[in-house]
């Protein structure tokens with residue numbers, strides 16, 4: 659299976675915040691944003707592995723700046739690293755005010771998607787070739803983030819999380 663560059667999965671998605679997307683403060687609802695981010699991540703992972711993909715997990719998501727009614731939501735998604743059957747997708751989100759011509763960072767997050775075969779079993783995915791400095795840094799950090807999310811999900815024993823132990827300089831004794 660031939661590895662693909664990270665940039666081949668690059669996805670841009672734009673949505674206009676309409677009244678039905680907002681909370682009582684007139685800002686975009688967090689749940690609606692997570693839904694759009696999920697779709698952007700599904701497109702990016704699908705571009706990478708050319709197979710149907712399923713959301714396995716979403717890492718912690720904090721909303722820095724609310725996106726206002728009438729503004730545009732700009733989402734960028736890219737696969738950072740592929741493992742066996744799973745892929746980590748990095749997403750960045752901006753709000754864009756076209757009337758006053760400025761944009762502002764809203765949030766970023768990591769989603770994990772798993773590729774599925776026709777029987778809905780996890781299937782192997784191609785590796786990722788990181789080319790730019792940013793892609794290389796995201797690729798390097800992906801193993802540590804994977805171990806953290808698998809430990810938190812109860813799918814990996816903390817003592818097996820070698821990257822995390824090295825990061826926090828935990829002695830194995």
Ligand SMILES: CC(C)(COP(=O)(O)OP(=O)(O)OC[C@H]1O[C@@H](n2cnc3c(N)ncnc32)[C@H](O)[C@@H]1OP(=O)(O)O)[C@@H](O)C(=O)NCCC(=O)NCCS
Pocket residue numbers: 712713714715740741742743744745770772780807808811813
């Ligand atoms: C995601 C899912 C397909 C994984 O299936 P599974 O039977 O747990 O399969 P495995 O244990 O073999 O794991 C398959 C891959 O998923 C990854 N994975 C499983 N749970 C994970 C989690 N909570 N976070 C991140 N990755 C996870 C594993 O690390 C593995 O990756 P790898 O092959 O690259 O090493 C399965 O849990 C599922 O279908 N979940 C429901 C997903 C869903 O309904 N999503 C829509 C949102 S509601």
